[in-house]
Amino acid sequence: MKRSFYILTLLTIIIFAATVLKSQDMETSQPTEGTETFLNGYWEMTGLGFENILNASCSKGAPYIEINIKEQIFSGSTGCNTFSGKVSSEGEKIMFGNILSTEMACQYMRDAEIFEALTSCSYYFIDNNTLTLKNGDAVTAVFLKRGDTSKTEGGELRLKKFKEGIGFYANGNEPFWSVNFRGAGRIDYEYNMGLEKTSFKILKTFSDLRSDSITIIAEDESDEIIIRILRRECKDNMSGRIFPYELKLNYDDMLYTGCGEFTGNDDIAGSYRVNDIWVMDKLGEEILDKDKFKTGLPMIEIQMIENRFTGNTGCNNMSGSFLSVGNLIKFDKIATTRMMCPGGYDSKVTGALKDSDNYAIENMRLFLKKGDKILAEFKKID
Secondary structure (H helix, E strand, O other), X not given: OHHHHHHHHHHHHHHHHHHHHHHHHHHHXXXXXXXXXXXXXXXXXXXXXXXXXXXXXXXXXOOEEEEEOOOOEEEEEOOOOEEEEEEEEEOOEEEEEEEEEOOXXXXXXXXXXXXXXXXXXXXXXXXXXXXXXXXXXXXXXXXXXXXXXXXXXXXXXXXXXXXXXXXEEEEEOOOOEEEEEEOOOEEEEEEOOOOEEEEEEEEEEEEEOOOOEEEEEEEOOOOEEEEEEEEEEEEOOOOOOEEEEEEEEEEOOXXXXXXXXXXXXXOOOHHHHOOOEEEEEEEOOEEOOHHHOOOOOOEEEEEOOOOEEEEEOOOOEEEEEEEEEOOEEXXXXXXXXXXOOXXXXXXXXXXXXXXXXXXXXXXXXXXXXXXXXXXXXXXXXX
C-alpha cells in the first residue's frame, strides 16, 4: 500500500513537470499577444511551401527577409532582386504588403512565388529559431533566423568594393543607378540596372568645411556630371540600410539622390588636413637618408583649393594637379625639371605619387597608399 502511494505520487510529479515544461515551450514557441518582437531580425528562407530552397540555385545568395516590427517595415532579397515593404503583426497574425522590388532578370527566378508566399500568409509560428508562415493550414514559407548581419553585410560589401579598387560607392532607386569612384580620378556610372554605363574623368573637387561636403565635377567625351557628397545619415529606401553619406547627382538635366560610403577610411574631413607641407622620410620600405639627396629630403606642398601641388624630388622641382575626394586622391600631370641627380630617386618619388589612390593621416604623418599598400610616408612641417 505504502509502495503504491509512493509510485502514484511520483507519477503525479512527473506529469506535472511535463505539463509545466510543455506550457513553457508553448509560451516561447507559439506567438501570443505581445510577443511580436520575436519577429525582429534577419531570416533566411529555407522553404517555399513544402519545397526546400537550394541556395546554390539563387543568383545572389539565399532569399531572406529582415523584419523591424517597431517600424512596421521589412526588406530582403529574392536571391535575385532586393525588395522592401510594410509588415504588421498582432498575436499570431501577420500581414506583409506594399512590396517594392528591383526588376533584374536572373536565372532560376522565384520572385513571384516568394512575394505570393509573403502576401498570402495570415499567421506565423516560431519554434527553435524557425519562422513558419501559414495561410490557414497551408505553409507558404519557412525561414531560419540568422544573426544580425546588417553590419557584417555592409562590411563584406565594403571589402569587396575596396578589393576591386573602388574607394567610394553610392546607389539610388527609382530609377536605379550607381556610382563607383576609382580613387579621385574616375567615376563609373551605371543607370537603369546597368543597361547604360559611362565612365567620367574627375576634373575638379571642392571641399566645404562649413557644410561638411565635397563637390565633384567630372566629364566624359560629351557630357558633364556634378556630384555632391554630404556627411549626412542616409537611409536606402529599398533595403532600409543606413549609410553615413548622402549623394546628390546632377546629370543630363536630372537630379538624383542616393546613399553611399567610403570603402577605406571614413574620413571626409581628411581633405582639409591634407592641405599642408609634407616631407617624405620613407619610400616603400626604405627609410630615407637626406644625405643621399642633392637638396634634402623630397617634399610636397598640397594646395587643395587650387587642386594642385608643388614640391621637389630631393633634386628636381616638380608640380602637378591634385584631386581629393575624402581619403581618395590622385596626383596627375606631374612635371619636373631635368637636372642630373644621384641615386635615381626622381622616378621612384614621382612613381609613388602617380600610383597612390588613397591616403591616411595619423599623428601628423601622411601615408600615401594604393589599396592597403603604403607607398610613401611623410611628416608634417610648419
